[in-house]
Structure formats: structure tokens, C-alpha cells
Amino acid sequence: MKYAIDVRNLTKKIKNNVIVDHINIRVQRGKIYGFLGPNGSGKTTTMRMLCGLLSSDEGEGHCLGFDFKKESDKIKSRVGYMTQKVSFWEDLTIRENLEFTAKMFYEDDIEKRVRESLENAALTPHADRLAGTLSGGWKQRLALAACLIHEPELLLLDEPTAGVDPKARKEFWETIRRFADGGSAVLVSTHYTDEAERCDKIIYIAYGSIMAEGTVAEIKSGFSSLEDSFVYHINESLRNKS
Numbered sequence: 001m002k003y004a005i006d007v008r009n010l011t012k013k014i015k016n017n018v019i020v021d022h023i024n025i026r027v028q029r030g031k032i033y034g035f036l037g038p039n040g041s042g043k044t045t046t047m048r049m050l051c052g053l054l055s056s057d058e059g060e061g062h063c064l065g066f067d068f069k070k071e072s073d074k075i076k077s078r079v080g081y082m083t084q085k086v087s088f089w090e091d092l093t094i095r096e097n098l099e100f101t102a103k104m105f106y107e108d109d110i111e112k113r114v115r116e117s118l119e120n121a122a123l124t125p126h127a128d129r130l131a132g133t134l135s136g137g138w139k140q141r142l143a144l145a146a147c148l149i150h151e152p153e154l155l156l157l158d159e160p161t162a163g164v165d166p167k168a169r170k171e172f173w174e175t176i177r178r179f180a181d182g183g184s185a186v187l188v189s190t191h192y193t194d195e196a197e198r199c200d201k202i203i204y205i206a207y208g209s210i211m212a213e214g215t216v217a218e219i220k221s222g223f224s225s226l227e228d229s230f231v232y233h234i235n236e237s238l239r240n241k242s
């Protein structure tokens, strides 16, 4: 099975507004897909539908080989979803937060799993710090460690590096690249074009419709920069809607 996500006609309506408008979305295993687009274009809504946290109005297809509408329980246990606004138990330490998360998925080897997770995220020296005292980059690192603890086959990361300093962002990307190299798929939303350049493929969504899809070179083709390409697609989208 080449595709971790293979869904067609995905649609969400809220009241009379079409928030996500019959999009087709395919994400290969072992690859990182960047999900870009202006605020309010439906990125978060799409991710929530894909992992079964939000129902869709239309659409058919599979996530990790399971029917994305009927088998969302099976999908949820195999997906790591990092929400746009991460949250922890602030009065627990980093280690305790990871223990809590590990216990949601496993009965055995909790200590070993937490130890490995702390090591992988380079959090071991900070394991006894209270999560509530962490700054942005460290919070993201803990959130990613918590997302990875059950070794998901698919990672959905919703603007995981917003407001994070460049060094922490670089480390974050190195971690998700290692993870993808292990065969899992990653769909990550971001507004940063330097991050888009690190993706194997980009999906560009504007106001509920996918406007462009392909490698960075393909998206850039005919434009002087990725930004210019994105601006063009935003304007096209607005023109189509009006």
C-alpha cells in the first residue's frame, strides 16, 4: 500500500458554508507532505476529518488502509495528531506527561518507552521540569515526543513550528525526516516557505479547494519563488470564488 492517505471528494459544510470543497488528497508512505494555504482555508478541518475527529459531509477513501469514515477508531490509534494549539498537563513534568500518554496506548514497558522517547527528543536532561514552565520550542518538542510515543504510521502536524525559533525548527524537521525515513507518512501544515522547501511534496489549499500540488520544483515552475506561486494561487482562488 503506497498511500497512507487516499481520500477523494472530501467535503465539509458548516451551516451554509462549504469549508472544504470536494478535495482529493493522497499522501505516500515514507514522505513528508507540506500542507500550505492562507488562514481559514480548511487545513485544520481537513486534518481533523482525516483522523476521524470531525465527520465529513462527503468523501470516500482510505487512511492507512482503513475506510476513513467507517473505521476511524482503527485510524485514530495509528495516527499521531499534533493540534495547532498544543496542550499538556502543565503541573506534571515532561516525564510524567509522556508516561501518561504512553499509558493511553500501552500496558507494558511504559518506563522503557518513556526513556526512549525522552532520548529521541533530546529531552532526557530536562525530564523533571514542569511542562508548564517550558518555552515555545521545548513545548513543541514535548508535543512531538508525545505524538510519536505510540509509533504512529501517519503524523498529522498542524502548524507545529508556529512561533518557534529557527534552531528548534531545524531540529523539529530533522526529527520528522527521520520518522518519515522509517516508512511513516507525514502531513504538516506550515506558513513557512523554508519548511515547504524541506517537503517531498506540497499541497496548496485556498478557501477549501486544492489549487496546486507537486514537488517544490513543480510548484515553483514558472514563478520566481514559492511565495510568488502561492500569491498567484490565492488570487486565482479568489477569482474562482467571486
Ligand SMILES: Nc1ncnc2c1ncn2[C@@H]1O[C@H](COP(=O)(O)OP(=O)(O)O)[C@@H](O)[C@H]1O
Pocket: 014, 019, 037, 038, 039, 040, 041, 042, 043, 044, 045, 046
Ligand atoms: N466549528 C466551526 N464553526 C464555524 N466555522 C468554522 C468552524 N470550524 C472552522 N470554521 C471555518 O472554516 C474555515 C476553515 O477553518 P480551518 O480549517 O481552521 O482553516 P485553516 O486551518 O486553514 O486556517 C474558516 O473560515 C473557519 O472560520
Ligand SMILES: [Mg+2]
Pocket: 043, 044, 045, 084, 158
Ligand atoms: Mg488551522
